Amino acid sequence: MEWKKSVRAVTPYIPGEQPQNGKMIKLNTNENPYPPAPGLKKLLCDTDTDRLRLYPDPDVTLLVRALAEYHGVDDNMVFVGVGSDDVLAMSFLTFFNSDKPILFPAVTYSFYDVWADLYRIKYETPALNDDFTINVGDYSRPNGGIVIANPNAPTSVAMEPSAIEGIVASNRDSVVIIDEAYVDFGGKSVISLTGRYDNLLVVRTYSKSRSMAGVRIGYAVGNCELIKALNSVKGSFNSYTMNMLSIAMGTESLKDEEYFRSVIAKIIHTREKTKASLESLGFKALPSQTNFLFVTHETVSAKVIFEELKKDNVYVRYFNKPLIDNYLRITIGTDEEMDVLLERIGRICSP
Ligand SMILES: *Cc1c(COP(=O)(O)O)cnc(C)c1O
Numbered sequence: 001m002e003w004k005k006s007v008r009a010v011t012p013y014i015p016g017e018q019p020q021n022g023k024m025i026k027l028n029t030n031e032n033p034y035p036p037a038p039g040l041k042k043l044l045c046d047t048d049t050d051r052l053r054l055y056p057d058p059d060v061t062l063l064v065r066a067l068a069e070y071h072g073v074d075d076n077m078v079f080v081g082v083g084s085d086d087v088l089a090m091s092f093l094t095f096f097n098s099d100k101p102i103l104f105p106a107v108t109y110s111f112y113d114v115w116a117d118l119y120r121i122k123y124e125t126p127a128l129n130d131d132f133t134i135n136v137g138d139y140s141r142p143n144g145g146i147v148i149a150n151p152n153a154p155t156s157v158a159m160e161p162s163a164i165e166g167i168v169a170s171n172r173d174s175v176v177i178i179d180e181a182y183v184d185f186g187g188k189s190v191i192s193l194t195g196r197y198d199n200l201l202v203v204r205t206y207s208k209s210r211s212m213a214g215v216r217i218g219y220a221v222g223n224c225e226l227i228k229a230l231n232s233v234k235g236s237f238n239s240y241t242m243n244m245l246s247i248a249m250g251t252e253s254l255k256d257e258e259y260f261r262s263v264i265a266k267i268i269h270t271r272e273k274t275k276a277s278l279e280s281l282g283f284k285a286l287p288s289q290t291n292f293l294f295v296t297h298e299t300v301s302a303k304v305i306f307e308e309l310k311k312d313n314v315y316v317r318y319f320n321k322p323l324i325d326n327y328l329r330i331t332i333g334t335d336e337e338m339d340v341l342l343e344r345i346g347r348i349c350s351p
Contacts, residue, residue: 013114016317025340027331028315030153030182030292032211034263034334037256040249047245056244058235063242066251067219071191076224079231080250082241084181084205084218087230088147089115091201091220094233095175096121098144105134107323109153109179128323132157132286132294139167146171149179151187154319154329156288158187165193168200175226177201182290184209184264185271191221198223208291209264210253217242217250267291271332277342281349292331300349302326308348314341 016029060080068075081087092115096102101122104112108125116123126138132155139146146167151158168176168190180202183189191202201222207213220230234241253260271293275285278295285295296302306318306328317329332338 008118010118011114013111017315019315024313024315025333025337026315027292027333027337027341028317028329029213030208030290030329030331031213032208032263032267032291033332033337034211034266036211036215036249037253037259039252039256043248043252044245047248052244054244055240056242056247058239060242060247063217063219063247063250066254067221070254071221073191073194073221074224077194077221077227079220079222079227079234080242081218081220081234082246083207083216084179084203085111086216086241087203087218087220088112088177088179089118090230090234090237091175091177091203092116092119092121092147094229095177095201095226096145098174100142100144102145102147103139103141103143104147105152107132107152107155109149109181110319110321112147128155134159134163136163136166140170143171143174145174145177147177147179149181150190151182151185151289153182153290154292154294154317154324154327156182156286156290156292156294156329158183158287158289161188161190161193164190165197168193168197172197172199175199175201177203179203181205181208182292185291186268186289194222198225201226206250206253210260211263212249212253215246215249217246267332270335270338273335274330274332274338274342277338278345281342281346292329294327294329296327297349299351302328305345305348309341309344312344314344316341 063080064078065075067078081090101124103124103126106125106127129135164178176199178190180189194200194202201220203220206215206217271288275293278285282298283295285293302318306316309316
């Protein structure tokens with residue numbers, strides 16, 4: 001049993017529940033309620049399965065090129081991974097190797113501390129302001145790297161690009177990772193700053209705005225030296241992370257900008273409508289630039305609402321954590337789903 005001393009002991013990230021029974025309203029993992037671009041269906045039907053005998057392109061050339069064109073950057077400024085979790089994990093491993101602690105907000109995506117622990121990276125977590133905004137001044141202390149989700153999760157609150165530029169500009173000796181998982185829902189991207197700052201890496205995902213959580217595509221945009229370093233680490237791990245079908249589907253999705261925009265517009269519309277309805281039921285909602293709302297009720301505890309909703313087969317996200325344990329994170333579904341949610345919540349919270 002001596003081997004037990006040499007086991008890498010880690011506490012894993014716990015994703016939202018993925019109940020596998022059909023009949024439920026699932027508003028707990030920020031999936032998109034609308035299907036991905038219609039072109040994907042045709043692509044899958046037309047796929048010649050004989051091609052699957054071969055290994056996929058380890059450089060993911062087709063998708064890298066399509067993403068570079070989409071964002072107006074050079075091909076050597078794009079790195080692709082299997083979901084942004086893969087890209088972020090790879091980035092922590094590649095860029096956070098200093099003796100100084102990395103910095104990320106006390107309330108943010110709860111995978112950051114898991115990766116830091118896994119790779120034995122020291123970290124400090126500056127508190128948020130009372131309104132859940134990020135205090136830029138907290139990121140001027142000595143550090144071995146910075147990671148910020150913008151808009152932040154699970155708070156839904158976005159930061160201005162000028163504030164992020166301030167952090168990037170005052171930390172030229174650290175890599176600053178901006179996780180833009182939700183930026184398409186009304187936030188402002190800092191991808192355009194990657195040409196000017198060689199220490200800025202912007203990470204994106206297909207899981208939320210492109211309705212493709214099941215396909216697992218994430219990517220990073222940054223200076224070619226950052227991308228080269230990421231590719232070297234990835235190539236030392238597994239050459240063929242992205243499968244052939246994902247590469248094709250990821251490329252196809254980018255071709256239908258009109259459909260993409262229409263889905264996002266619908267979600268933003270539903271979000272604002274739902275926010276107003278929740279406020280009329282006694283909730284306070286933070287200003288959201290995402291596909292979810294972060295809410296607290298004036299009298300009924302978040303835990304009670306969470307549990308009562310679950311009995312009704314409505315799943316939202318509850319975090320049993322300091323500072324946010326009286327909040328719920330509610331994904332924006334279809335208008336019909338939100339109507340059911342509001343009806344049930346209305347019953348739970350009526351005086
Ligand atoms: C959902 C999410 C991710 C991970 O998304 P993938 O499905 O792995 O692409 C990363 N960061 C934040 C803040 C998220 O909410």
